[in-house]
Amino acid sequence: MGVRAGGRVSAGILAAVLVLCGAATARAQLPGAQLPSYQDPSQPPERRAADLVARMTLEEKASQLLNDAPAIPRLNIREYNWWNEGLHGVAAAGHATVFPQAIGLAATFDEPLMRQVADLIGIEFRAKHLDARHRFGGSDWFEGLTVWSPNINIFRDPRWGRGQETYGEDPYLTARLGVAFVQGLQGDDPDYALTIATPKHFAVHSGPEASRHRDDIRPTARDLEDTYLPAFRAAIIEGGAGSLMCAYNAVDGAPACANERLLGHYLRDAWGFDGFVVSDCGAVTDIHSPDRHAYVATPEAAVTVAFRAGMDLICGGPEDGEAVVRAVRDGALDEAVVDRSLVRLFTARMRLGQFDEPSRVFPDITAADFDTAEGRALAQTAAEKGIVLLKNDGLLPLGEAPGRIAVIGPNADSLAALVGNYNGDPSHPVTILEGVRRRWPDAQVTHVQGSGLIDRALVPLPAGALCLDAACRTPGVRVERFAGRDLSAAPVQTGQADGVAHAWSGRLESGALRYSGYLTAPEDGDYVFRYDANGGYRVFIDDAPVVDAWNIDWRPSIAAGAVRLERGRTYRLRVEAFQRATSGDERLLWSPPSDPGGAQAEAAAREADLVLFVGGLTAQLEGEELPLSTPGFAGGDRTSLDLPPAQQRLLERLHATGTPVVLVLVSGSAISVNWADRNVAAILQAWYPGGQGGDAVARILAGDVNPSGRLPVTFYRSVDDLPAFTDYRMRGRTYRYHAGPVLYPFGHGLSYTRFDYADVRTGRATVRADQPLEVSVLVSNVGARQGEEVVQLYVRRPDVEGAPLRSLAGVRRVALAPGERRRVSFTVDPRSLSVVDDAGVRRITPGPVELWVGGGQPGGMAPGRAAAVRVTGAAELPR
The missing domain is CATH 2.60.40.10 (Immunoglobulins)
Incomplete structure (x- = not known):
């Protein structure tokens, strides 16, 4: 997604140099020489854009209709990649202020705070862009000022994995927070936009992830107007959003990015939108692909219907630009339609100041206005205001905590549990474990993971358990390195190692590794295996696959597999893996049948005065089109609303010790914690609380901060209380139309006062x-x-x-x-x-x-x- 083809960056630098030289030449013209209109900052942005577009060839025009738009040196156009993400902070750009995930921001129910958060995110985008321009002259992936956020789809069903990116299930709350976020991102400068916000995904989009590229959603007329469109209407009319992203799915028979009713009747005519529309990434291909919408038969027909309907920018590859040229040359697509889109796109770039002297455009913002202490303080405040106290039998607030605290659970010391998805990297992250230790430095704080997210707690396979030969005369494993991912080829290097583990060098190393050896089982029963990795992997026992996560995408996988082994028997072990990241040690993990991790957690609970169980989910389980299928989860969505069974079993064991338990839920969606509601003393919903989330949770537990978050979604008792996931009718959904009992209602949240x-x-x-x-x-x-x-x-x-x-x-x-x-x-x-x-x-x-x-x-x-x-x-x- 962010990796470019070999040689492309150096070409971009060369083009940038030419652009900068051209710009210097233009500025050095003789006194009295008249600048072209598009270079004259006194002209309206639309007029400048139209003048620029009129000077382009058809091929140049087509190249500018793609998200990765190249430089055109002769016109002083810098390269520009339109793709950037800012869901809850500057994403995919290294260190940044990481606010709570969008659903956690929604739980604040605080429109002014949302504006303040978005203001700071907009400033950080400008600061990052300044640094990028210094290096490239233009902007590469995730370095531009067109921000593909916020996600204002309605979280109509808690099974949707991307619901965490939204502001919840209510159209009014989503509209109010969406308007504030858009206005904050874009700023209120009269001359220039701080960034261009892009509400998404227009429209009627909320899963399932597995079928999103081919779904044809036919909402009732009432539901379309009453539920699915109000937030988009508000973001355009009140928020003044400069851009909008059309969705993958079709609506009433027409793909959203080729839907004249959505993009014409509603967006342009009824709401008066004059910005640009970008496709979701690959959505134009969906229009013609036979295994997707198959709405038209060819790429040329797909770009024709999309641009005619009102889409302006393709998130896609060069082949889409070539299809535009062919469609115009063949007479199917009028070049005036192409020009219309380009004027909209270059008007946005003019509004961003990309064709003006940098000294004119937000001169008070510098590259240092990024990842600041003030930003981290605001992120912590947002987390504190969004954490919801679901239940409290009087145990909280703790004040001066008991002397011995056992912090247990898969999310207790997890960075993934802080950041959710579409995130940046917090430079000073505080996990919940660290937050507890910081808040109560004199307490005896014991940490035991106790459980994985979906499996028993996994630990590194001890090197002493592995042998090079079946008789176990020689310890270790054989290691083979391959030039590519084809492991049928001859290895380029062979050797041996003590165990199945690898420390990467800090650069993206090509090829793959294969470990092979023998394992003797220490006990009878079911063993769980996983390779803790930043790439694809496979684990085999006696040549039978135990876990196959070879075809994962760029996100780390938590796929594991179980196999029954007999005590004392020796088995052939083979592990194959390749890398997708530039750092991160990799290793083979397992859990023997006796579940030592669970036993350690139970022992720690018995010795403690208080147990904090930090469980729930992460974006490795719920998210966008995940290559994951495991009980309770499928493709990024959920098939059950319950706490994963491995966590539930451990939670019950901890409760049985008699030590008071506080459950801290970390997730982007509702979890049906019915048993916990009946049995544990207190429950906090922390969402994905951002980089400073650990301090926020600890301060809530202590009573330094009185909890005030409210649920932006309904917590149902069971998935059985919901209509089918694929049913987009609102009947029986959300607090507005669900008449049955629920676990916790929309708007619920307790306080330490009355x-x-x-x-x-x-x-x-x-x-x-x-x-x-x-x-x-x-x-x-x-x-x-x-x-x-x-x-x-x-x-x-x-x-x-x-x-x-x-x-x-x-x-x-x-x-x-x-x-x-x-x-x-x-x-x-x-x-x-x-x-x-x-x-x-x-x-x-x-x-x-x-x-x-x-x-x-x-x-x-x-x-x-x-x-x-x-x-x-x-x-x-x-x-």
Whole structure:
């Protein structure tokens, strides 16, 4: 994804030099010489872009329609790769401020904080871009200013692996946070955009991952307008997003990137969007591929229907640009359509200042404004505000913790558990284990992993267990190195080693390794094997495959396999592996049948005064199109909502010791911890809390920070409570349409203090269809601790058939000292009082409106007060 073909970088540097020389020549023109319009910063960006596009040849135009756009030295156009990611910080660019994963940011329910977070991310993008320009003259992968974030799809089903990238299941909350994120990324400078934000994936996209390239989703007219489009509408109309990404899936028979109704009727006509549309990566190929949409038959036809519909930029390869040239030459695609897209693209580059003197464009931002202490402090604050206290029997807060703490679980000391996906690398990461140790330096803190994410805890295979010969006369293993990944070829080097392990040299080494030897089983039973690696691997016992993770992509795999062995018997062992990263030691891991890791964890729990079990998931299990199939998980999605069985078994063993247990869940989605809810003393949902997540979790546990996060998704009791994953109808889904009991409702979150609500006021008993509604309530802190309450306003239209059970229509955070009270006010706009009918028309109809203002939804444990008004008159609202 970020690795370029051999020789391409040096060519890019040469082109950059030519560009810079050309720019210097242009600046050195004689006094009075007139610059071309596209080089004149006093001209409007659209006019400059149109002038530039008019000077290009067809082949040059086609090259600029690809995400990896080359330099055109004769026109002083630098190379530019449009692909960059900023879901919760600058991604894939080395060290950066890593904020909580998007779902964790959503759990703050804090629109101003989201704007502040996005402001800082935008600045870091500029700082990184400055450094990149110094080296290349243009921008390579993940170094540009067009940011393919935020993901504002609706997290309609907790099985979706990419739901962690979203702001949850509610259209209103997603819209408000999406607008704030877009505005923060793009900034408010009157002359230049800080970055260009790209809301995605338009539209009606939320899994399954395995079929996303061929799914044809046919939402009801009501669901399309009521659930799937509002956040995109807000991001464009209110947020002013300069870009948008179309999805892989088809909608109502037409691929999203060739869908005239979505890209024309809604985006351009109804919402007035004047930015550019980029395809999801490979989505144009999906349009014509016979095993995908097969919407048209050829690449030329695919680019033709996509550009005609309103797509402007292909995330793809050179072959797509060649198809554009052929389509124009053959008369299928009008060159004016190509020009339209190019003007949109170069208008964006003009808005970013890429054709102007650097001294004019955000001169106060320097390359040093990146990965700062201030950024890490903000990331910690965001994590603290998003952590949700799901359950508390009074054990928390710990204050001065017990003297002996056992920190157990697969996510306790895991960097992957902090960062989620689409992430940068925190330069000062604090795992939860480290956070506990930092918060309670005088406590005896014992760490035992106890369990893997999906298997028993795995440890390195002891070198003494391996032999070169079946009789075990010579310890060690045979090692063969191969020039490529074809292990049927002759090895280029052979030798032997003490064990199955390899330390990489810090550079990307070509080829593969094969280890072979003999293993004598120390006990009877099922053994689990995995190769801890940054590449593909295979493990064989007596030539039978135990685990095959050879065809993984660039992400590390956690694939493991089990095999039954007999005590005292000797088996042939073979391990084959290749590298995909430039660093990271690799080694063969196993777990004997007696599960020594679990036994160590249980012993540590018996010796402790408190157990912190840090479990859940990581992006190795839930994420984008993962090459993973294991019980409970498939292709990045989940097939079960339960805690993985290996973790559940260990959690029950720890509870049985009698030592109090606090469960810290790390995940990007809801986990059905029904047993834990009944049995453990306290449960925290930490999400993927970002680089400083360990300090945030520890401060919540201690009571230094009063938890105030709220659930942006429903925690169901079981996957059996949901409709089929492939069913995109909203009936029975999310808090708005699911009428059954749940484990924890949307909006739920406990505090270490108590709040009370009184004196709801609406100002009047009736409201006209075209009028906003003013609502206020008196909120009091009646507990003994300072805390922040997340005041939530819900609206219900009880007399309208098909209306949601209730809908969020307002959120306010309020910080209150013990005994303090404050009046909190909302303005409910007419759109929040409307209902979408079966035909997809949004209307405000006369009749009663039920209101609830509280710390969560009505009917649960959250305090709150009800009120009612009546709407008079009717109105039809625009799409």
